[in-house]
Amino acid sequence: MQNVILTGDRPTGKLHLGHYVGSLHNRVEMQNSGKFDKIFIMIADAQALTDNADDVNKVKTNISNVALDYLSCGIDPEKSTILIQSQIPELCELSFYYMNLVTVSRLQRNPTVKTEIQMRGFKQSIPTGFFCYPISQAADITAFKANTVPVGEDQLPMIEQTREIVRSFNSLYKEVLVEPRAVLPTNSKCARLPGTDGQAKMSKSLGNCIYISDTPDEIKKKVHNMFTDPTHLRVEDPGHTKNNPVFIYLDAFCEDKHFAEFLPEYANLQEMKAHYERGGLGDGKVKKFLTAILQAELEPVLKRRQEFEKDLGAVFEMLRVGSEKAREVAAQTLDDVKTAMGINYFGKNKL
Numbered sequence: 001m002q003n004v005i006l007t008g009d010r011p012t013g014k015l016h017l018g019h020y021v022g023s024l025h026n027r028v029e030m031q032n033s034g035k036f037d038k039i040f041i042m043i044a045d046a047q048a049l050t051d052n053a054d055d056v057n058k059v060k061t062n063i064s065n066v067a068l069d070y071l072s073c074g075i076d077p078e079k080s081t082i083l084i085q086s087q088i089p090e091l092c093e094l095s096f097y098y099m100n101l102v103t104v105s106r107l108q109r110n111p112t113v114k115t116e117i118q119m120r121g122f123k124q125s126i127p128t129g130f131f132c133y134p135i136s137q138a139a140d141i142t143a144f145k146a147n148t149v150p151v152g153e154d155q156l157p158m159i160e161q162t163r164e165i166v167r168s169f170n171s172l173y174k175e176v177l178v179e180p181r182a183v184l185p186t187n188s189k190c191a192r193l194p195g196t197d198g199q200a201k202m203s204k205s206l207g208n209c210i211y212i213s214d215t216p217d218e219i220k221k222k223v224h225n226m227f228t229d230p231t232h233l234r235v236e237d238p239g240h241t242k243n244n245p246v247f248i249y250l251d252a253f254c255e256d257k258h259f260a261e262f263l264p265e266y267a268n269l270q271e272m273k274a275h276y277e278r279g280g281l282g283d284g285k286v287k288k289f290l291t292a293i294l295q296a297e298l299e300p301v302l303k304r305r306q307e308f309e310k311d312l313g314a315v316f317e318m319l320r321v322g323s324e325k326a327r328e329v330a331a332q333t334l335d336d337v338k339t340a341m342g343i344n345y346f347g348k349n350k351l
């Protein structure tokens, strides 16, 4: 069996550091590992529309933002196919047949959908398309016969739902679909970065994100304003490093080499944390250190982005070619699916 990756993002905003540690970095490593036969990365604009029907323009403008985020982080179109979901109509057809394999109550129990319904305050007014998006996501994954789906933790219920659909389909009709497995980022301690304000999640609407595309100045400002330990009032006070966003970010990004380069008075993060907890280490100094690390990490990313921005035409062409290539694969799967169901009337299943 081939090793195939399918993963994706909704283009509702620029991607931020949460995406970077939670999935992008991992994807680039998987891409460059040489272990995969095919890699598909989907800009899920149709899924984004399930709760943004009144703001098509937002979704549209963010397609190029997300494409640039991918390219600047090292997704290489020679190795990974980047595609736009809405340009693959076969996905809608697959979804339509999968809908018959999923009950309403099963969708209602999907934990991710439940949380999102609450977060969006839909109450009883849930758009049907939104309610059904786990089914459409199953179509995304199975259309490419992906066996590997690198995602963040919040997406695990989606993969589970996909696996159930695959099992139902294969047992009801014929073994044509591949059961996928989720791959979580290996650095699980930092799979979830809080917002710079200490809120559990980075979110554009809360204005608490550091974006992958931020300039060194923006990074500096945002880290400077970051929430830290509210009980650490004076430098000499003992401080907490747990649940302290600045230290959570350091857990995610800091390596020993950064001390040698930017703050040689400590050998490693443990020593620095011990000093903070003892008292005598000011937040300003810790933030300055984090700023230097993030600037160093994101500088090459920003440089690459600026290069790609010089020729947006080439980026659009890459998306067009990627979508076309992906469509061929999805069309083949749809054909297999219809044949397995026995509804390929003008093909293998004559009336």
Ligand code: TRP
Residues within 6 Å of the ligand: 006, 007, 008, 009, 010, 042, 044, 047, 137, 140, 141, 149, 151, 155
């Ligand atoms: N639901 C994913 C998110 O919100 C985006 C997505 C759409 C996706 N289709 C996918 C992720 C298929 C993995 C596989 O981020």
